[in-house]
Amino acid sequence: MRFVAASILGSLAALVQLCWASCALGQTAPLPAVGTSDARLFASSAPLEAPASSAPPSGTLFAQASAFQPAANSWGDDGRPSSRFGPLQPVCDACPERSVVAFVGYDAWKGAADSGWQNNGIHSGLNFATKLGAFSDLTGIGFQIGASMGAYNWGGTDYRIARQDEAQPQGFVTYGFFRKANDDSRWSAALVQDWMLNSNFGVFSENPTLSQLRGQVAYAISAADEFGLWGAVRTLSDSRNVGGFGPTTWRPVDQLNVFWHHKWAPGGADTSIWVGLPEQSRPGNNGSLGDYQIGIQGNFPLSDRAAVYTLITYMHASAAAGPGGFDQEAWNFTIGLSLYPGRNARSNTVAGQCWLPQLPVANNGYFSVDTNRVF
Secondary structure, eight states, rough: OOOHHHHHHHHHHHHHHHHHHHSSTTBOOOOTTTTTTTHHTTSSSOOOOOOOSSSSOOSSSSSSOHHHHHHHHHHHTTTTTTSSSTTTSOOOBBBEEEEEEEEEEEEEEEEGGGOOOOOOEEEEEEEEEEHHHHHHHHEEEEEEEEEEEEETTTTTOOSSSOTTTOEEEEEEEEEEEEOOSSSSSEEEEEEEEEEESSBBBBTBBBEEEEEEEEEEEEEEESSSSEEEEEEEEEEOOOOEEETTTTTEEEEEOOEEEEEEOOOOOOTTTTEEEEEEESSSSOOOOOOOOOEEEEEEEEEEESSEEEEEEEEEEEEESSOOTTTTHHHHHHHEEEEEEEEEEOOOOOOSTOOOOTSSSSSSSOOOTTTEEESOOOO
């Protein structure tokens, strides 16, 4: 265990060194603490002196200078902010050229497979992204990969047909490609594959493995706002013969959503809100699961190294209010803390950091599941 921990820390340190070395020259002064007024927060863009070597200063893993560079064009000729974003364009911040985000948070969620019961627990994971050399220079496309692991219902349950004294482990893996708005185009896009790995899942305590493709496309109309579509299409369902109940299928829910992404200030919070439609058929063509869904997601930087993230989603059941509607509605609430070893938690515009992951690792808010059977 010590060897594994040391290996992880060593890899992280090497990654931070690479990120720092690529951004060391031309660094601007780091932002003041959160809570500083706009005028002070964006009042200085004077470059720091270039460091004498390409190695980060001695000390802790996070001792290098901030990777966030307040944009010089957010000030007027008199040195004062011309407006919140000034003449800033929706162009992603190009440095550093690779990033890793560590996160840990609390989840509460409920889906069709839970027959009205909810789940509570803790998740943690990593999300990594990188520039792909000359290919990225030509296309603006980067690669991301991440994973998370959660443990739910630690005290057991009283609604499953088996293993009621066990917690529910659940893992997600997400990988794919993305492109963010840059000097060449205000369009951004991402396409990833999500995997959901379950144990002791739903009322039948089964272990289905599921997969979906998740994509997003958006256009930035300004430095503060972009509008777009995101959706998911299943690629792998799972079926088991549950004793006493018969063949049971679990499958990801296809969905399509329209969203608005807003940047509140350079270096500040990002929020997204969406409304959309889940697919209108269920396994076995047994009616529909939900008639609409809504969601809100936020990322709130606390410093260059840390941010609070949150996600709330809700799918309104197609069934009328009552036992049917209670069983079919689905929702998710997530809140957590993310850490940025490269000190790149902040960005100037809605386009974000060019080489931070475009999409988060999947969870039960982004990955809905339906089933043909409960009890």
